Structure formats: C-alpha cells, structure tokens
Amino acid sequence: MKNKTESNGFPKIDKIVHEPARLMIMTFLYVIDSSDFLFLMRQTGLTKGNLSSHMNKLEDAGYVDIEKKFIDKIPRTMLKLSKKGRKAFKDYRNTIIELFKDMPE
Amino acid sequence: MKNKTESNGFPKIDKIVHEPARLMIMTFLYVIDSSDFLFLMRQTGLTKGNLSSHMNKLEDAGYVDIEKKFIDKIPRTMLKLSKKGRKAFKDYRNTIIELFKDMPE
C-alpha cells in the first residue's frame, strides 16, 4: 500500500499543498495550467500580499515557475506549476483519495 | 453543485477537520467509533499535551464527546465523534472528494 509512511498507516500529508489557500492556488493552476498574477488574485480572492507570500512558499518548494515579463509595456507575472509541483499535487490528491476511498459511509 | 460556497467555485474547507493531526484523530474515531485517550495517543503518535489540546478544540467545536470514567479504579477517558462530528467529517470528505473527482489526470 502506498503513501502510508507512518507506522500507524496514516499517510504523510504535504503541508505545502495542504494549506487551504495554497490548495486553492494549486488546484487552479493544475486545471488552467498557467495564469497571471492578477487573474489568480481575483480568482482566489486573496490579497496581493497574501498571494505573493504563498507564491514564495510554493516557489521555495520548487512547486511553481514564476516568469516575469512585459506585455505592452505592462509588467505581467505568469505563474504555473512546475513538473515537481504537478507531481506534488497529484501525490497529494492520490493520498487523500486513497485515505477516504475505502471508508464506510 | 454542492459545497461550492465561494463565488469562485472553490469549496469552503472546515479548518477544524482539515488540520492534519485532527484529521488523523477524526479518521481514527470515524472508523473505530470509540477509543480511549491512551490508545489514540499511541495510534496517532501525538504527545498527550498535544492530543489533549486537539481534543479540546474538537470538543469546543462540538465534534467529540468526551466521557471520563473509571475502569477497575483506573481513570479512562473515552473519546468518540459526536453526531455533529461525524457529519462534519463526512461533509469534509465529500467536499474534498468532489473537489478532486472530476479533475483530469
């Protein structure tokens, strides 16, 4: 059986992914693949300072790629999950699904 | 569609349940129905202070019933999910499962 790293059979949870704001961010990025900063800010409802700091956490973990460029002379920060980030998200999802899957109603 | 309380379609997450240590506690209690303090402590690997404070959080939320009694003159604290707690756990599970269910690989 996979993901059962604790001796009690309870899976280890990746706290970087697990935190609700970041789970929301990663879920969006997983589905839409790529987004700019402002769009993600509006979608998630996070303040920019808040979103910025979460993006830093995700970048520190190597879970997102952040690309800053200029479009029509306006700065735009493009965000997407890195390969590692997509894997981390999938692993998290599988861990949680497996945890709940065979549970009685 | 249920559980989509935010305008962006992202479900609201019950932080009481979501926190990893409590998710572990509630998962155990959901499956084994009832447990004493020490057993749960050993199963979860939490220190007693830690487990105690989490149980307080869960009790404050009305999610567990705590029954203190004596078995053979030894104090024993029995823990189980309340009706509200079982519902909160189920809701949480359904919310998460629904979030991940229709997501592409």
Added chain:
DNA sequence: TAAACCAAGTTTGCAACACAAACTAAGAAC
C-alpha cells in the same frame, strides 16, 4: 515635468496555531 496610476511586490504587525516539555492532580500500588 509633475501628478496620478498601475502591477507586483516587500515589510510590518498581529493573532492564531502546533508542538514539546514541564508541571499538576488524584487515585493505586507497594
């Protein structure tokens, strides 16, 4: 050219949280 504007931050301050270690209480066993 100065003022106002915008994106995308950083910094600051605060409150909540998790966690471990130390301490406590109260009865049981020796």
Added chain:
DNA sequence: GTTCTTAGTTTGTGTTGCAAACTTGGTTTA
C-alpha cells in the same frame, strides 16, 4: 509515604496566515 499511572494543564517557542501599509519601477495624463 513515596512512587506509578492516567489524564490532563500550563508555559514557552517557533511558525503561520493574513491584512494593511509601504515600496518600486515603469506608464499615462494634465
């Protein structure tokens, strides 16, 4: 009467999430 056990509470530390204020660097407008 001291030591053991259960089941805590208290305390201290460090981390986190969050919003609001401030910053930077380039852009448009008056």
